[in-house]
Every structure is written in structure tokens, then in C-alpha cells.
Amino acid sequence: xxxxxxxxxxxxxxxxxxxxxxxxxxxxxxxxxxxxxxxxxxxxxxxxxxxxxxxxxxxxxxxxxxxxxxxxxxxxxxxxxxxxxxxxxxxxxxxxxxxxxxxxxxxxxxxxxxxxxxxxxxxxxxxxxxxxxxxxxxxxxxxxxxxxxxxxxxxxxxxxxxxxxxxxxxxxxxxxxxxxxxxxxxxxxxxxxxxxxxxxxxxxxxxxxxxxxxxxxxxxxxxxxxxxxxxxxxxxxxxxxxxxxxxxxxxxxxxxxxxxxxxxxxxxxxxxxxxxxxxxxxxxxxxxxxxxxxxxxxxxxxxxxxxxxxxxxxxxxxxxxxxxxxxxxxxxxxxxxxxxxxxxxxxxxxxxxxxxx
Numbered sequence: 001x002x003x004x005x006x007x008x009x010x011x012x013x014x015x016x017x018x019x020x021x022x023x024x025x026x027x028x029x030x031x032x033x034x035x036x037x038x039x040x041x042x043x044x045x046x047x048x049x050x051x052x053x054x055x056x057x058x059x060x061x062x063x064x065x066x067x068x069x070x071x072x073x074x075x076x077x078x079x080x081x082x083x084x085x086x087x088x089x090x091x092x093x094x095x096x097x098x099x100x101x102x103x104x105x106x107x108x109x110x111x112x113x114x115x116x117x118x119x120x121x122x123x124x125x126x127x128x129x130x131x132x133x134x135x136x137x138x139x140x141x142x143x144x145x146x147x148x149x150x151x152x153x154x155x156x157x158x159x160x161x162x163x164x165x166x167x168x169x170x171x172x173x174x175x176x177x178x179x180x181x182x183x184x185x186x187x188x189x190x191x192x193x194x195x196x197x198x199x200x201x202x203x204x205x206x207x208x209x210x211x212x213x214x215x216x217x218x219x220x221x222x223x224x225x226x227x228x229x230x231x232x233x234x235x236x237x238x239x240x241x242x243x244x245x246x247x248x249x250x251x252x253x254x255x256x257x258x259x260x261x262x263x264x265x266x267x268x269x270x271x272x273x274x275x276x277x278x279x280x281x282x283x284x285x286x287x288x289x290x291x292x293x294x295x296x297x298x299x300x301x302x303x304x305x306x307x308x309x310x311x312x313x314x315x316x317x318x319x320x321x322x323x324x325x326x327x328x329x330x331x332x333x334x335x336x337x338x339x340x341x342x343x344x345x346x347x348x349x350x351x352x353x354x355x356x357x
Contacts, residue, residue: 006251007164009146009171014240016233018174019136023054025170026091029132034090035059037082039104041066041096041138049138049177053095058086066099068270072118072154075103079110079117091132094168097189098142098151098273101135105150105166108133117161118154123331126163135168138177140239141189141274143196143247145171151273158267158325173244175236183231187304188274190239191295193246194221195277198291199256200249203335210253217245225298256336257287260329261353264322269310278306283356287336311357323350 013021026036035058042063044050055061062078082089089111094104108130110117120126135145144150148167149160160166178186197218200210220242224235262276271279282299285292299306311319327333327350333341 004252006148007167008248008251009167010169012171012173012244014173016174016176016237018172019052019177022093022134022136022172023056025172026054026093026134029091031088031090033058034088035086036090036093037062037107038093038095039064039078039100039107041100043096044138049095064096064100064103066096066103068153069099069158069266069273070103070106070150070152072116072121072152075106075110075117075152078103079107082107082111089131091134091169092130093134093136095136095138097137097139097185098144098192101137101142101144101168102150102152102160104133104135105130105144105168106152106161109150109161109163109165117152118156120161120163121152121154121157121159123162124164126161126165129165132170133168134170134172136172136174136177137240137243139181139185139189140175140178140236140243141191141193141246143193143243143250145173146244146247146251148251153267157328158263159328173240175233175240178236178240179233183302184304185274186231186239187225187298187302188272188278190221190225190242191278191281191298192274193217193239193243194225194295194298195258195281195291196246196250196255197221198281198288199258199336200246200253202288202291203253203256204338205253205335207252210249210251213245214249214253217242217249220245222294225302226294229301254331254335256332257284260326260332260336261350263329264324264326264354265310265357267325268314268318268322271310275307278304279310279357282306283353309357311354314354319351319354320347322354323347326350
């Protein structure tokens with residue numbers, strides 16, 4: 001049997017106030033006059049965090065629009081702009097939620113790989129390492145800070161650049177950065193982690209590596225969302241580590257039905273990943289009965305609105321597009337349903353599933 005030899009994160013710093021070490025961390029990575037480029041979630045423009053970014057000399061702070069999840073065209077335009085302006089850069093630093101982190105990983109890769117990022121949507125298609133890259137999450141739950149993918153919406157599909165060159169060289173985990181997140185947003189991204197773990201722990205790819213991380217992440221999610229009814233600093237600390245462990249859990253495993261189905265919704269409707277997972281998972285009792293029951297309990301405890309009827313007025317053509325995107329996520333379906341998954345999940349069954357949302 002061939003065991004997958006995965007590249008993990010190079011360096012991790014964790015703790016309240018760790019962001020203050022960023023200048024020191026970046027210093028050895030600076031190459032002559034080539035700038036560090038900070039891709040910062042536009043949510044922080046004009047806010048205190050933006051003033052704390054340690055930009056020096058020719059460094060650039062680019063406020064990235066992550067209203068929608070990153071498109072390959074957006075990745076290509078940023079990378080081309082940097083190449084035209086500087087030739088090369090010392091590094092890319094992503095600061096924000098999962099979309100900002102995915103954008104940073106993708107731009108880093110496209111600084112050193114030809115063509116369009118759409119050419120690399122798939123598994124192990126990236127040929128060259130990117131420039132030095134740092135991930136600093138300001139939301140917890142996506143696992144983007146540790147994953148070997150960068151989820152992108154391309155011209156024909158929503159699919160990541162899954163490769164050993166994708167993980168960050170450095171991550172800075174500072175729970176203080178997540179403390180002002182809006183309650184709904186915090187829930188949706190936290191549930192991304194919870195759902196990762198349910199899918200990983202119930203999957204056919206499960207092994208002790210994934211299980212160890214997945215069980216710990218699930219335990220932390222339950223401490224935050226089931227046992228606590230109000231938010232505090234400890235909640236931020238726990239959820240940041242749940243996100244890290246949840247991301248590690250799927251590094252040597254996979255996610256499942258919720259993610260495979262939500263990719264179709266995100267591709268067609270532009271629904272954010274965390275919200276999309278919640279919309280889908282709310283209806284997956286037949287696949288994850290205990291997880292869905294607990295999920296509904298958490299929704300009730302935290303008084304969160306899960307959007308309904310988002311597929312109510314779609315055409316056959318639109319349903320078919322979502323189905324195409326979803327069925328393209330073969331490793332996810334195989335993890336969820338086994339090697340004969342295509343006998344279990346056909347287009348008709350998937351259409352009926354989409355009609356529930």
C-alpha cells in the first residue's frame with residue numbers, strides 16, 4: 001500500500017498577542033528590496049488590525065474583496081499585478097477568514113507557476129513551490145490555515161489547488177484576532193470545523209491519525225457550542241485549536257457528503273462555504289443522524305438562522321450544474337459512501353437532495 005506523504009505547515013506560533021511577533025517572523029524571509037505583500041480581508045480596512053500590519057519599505061497591503069469566495073480570475077489578476085509591478089516578492093501574508101487565507105495560498109503558488117490558477121484545480125497538478133507564505137486566521141473553523149488545498153471557483157468548477165506546495169510555510173494563531181467576529185459568522189465557520197470532524201470520523205478513509213485530531217476537534221467544538229451558551233475568551237482559544245485539529249484531521253482523510261453537496265451550491269449561487277455547509281448539513285439525517293441531531297441543538301442554543309428555500313426557483317439547467325460540480329468531488333464521495341459510491345449516489349438522488357434546500 002502507498003501511504004500519502006503529506007507536507008504539513010512549516011512553523012506554527014500560537015497564543016494571545018502572537019500577531020505582535022509577525023515583524024520578527026518575517027524579517028529573515030525578506031529578500032533584498034522584494035516586498036512582503038499582505039492580503040488583508042477588506043473587513044479590516046480602516047480598523048485597528050490594519051494599523052498593526054508590519055509593512056516596511058516597498059511592502060504592499062492589498063485589501064482583498066472576499067464578499068464572494070475566491071475566483072481563479074481574481075487570483076490571476078493579483079498575481080499578475082504583483083509580477084508586473086515587482087517581478088517577484090519576498091512573500092505573501094494572508095490575514096482574514098478562510099477565503100483570504102485560500103487567496104494568499106493561491107497567489108503564492110501563481111507567483112511561480114505559469115498559466116492560470118484554473119489550470120491547477122485538482123489533485124497534485126501544481127509543479128513549482130510558491131513564494132514564502134504566511135496564514136493568519138481572524139475566524140476559526142475553516143481549517144484553511146493547515147489544509148493542503150485552496151478552494152477556488154473557476155470557469156467550470158469549484159475545486160481546490162490540492163498539492164504538497166499549497167500549505168503555508170508559517171501560521172500565526174492568535175485567538176485575540178477572532179474576538180470581534182460577528183456571531184452568525186463565527187457560528188458558520190465553527191460549524192465548518194464541526195462538520196469536517198463528523199464527516200472525517202464517519203468516513204471510509206478513517207485512520208488513527210485522522211481520528212486522533214478529529215476527536216479532539218469535535219470535543220472542543222462541543223465545549224464551545226453545546227456546553228457554553230455565551231461567548232468568552234476561552235471560547236475563542238478553544239475554537240482556534242479546534243480549527244487547527246479539524247484541518248489536521250482531514251489532511252490524512254477527507255470530508256464527505258455535506259462538503260461535496262455544498263460545493264455545488266457555492267459554485268452556482270456564490271453561497272459562502274460555512275453557510276453552505278450549514279444549509280446542507282441541516283438535511284443530512286440519512287447520512288449523519290447523530291451529528292445532524294446535535295447540529296440542530298447547537299443552532300437552537302445559539303439562535304442562529306439557517307437560510308431556507310435557496311434552491312426553490314432554480315431551473316433544470318441550474319440543478320444539473322450543481323450536480324455536475326458535486327459529483328466531480330470524487331474523493332469526498334468515496335470517503336462518505338465507499339468505493340462503490342456511484343451506485344449509491346446518482347443524479348436523481350442528488351437532485352432530490354438539492355430540492356430540499
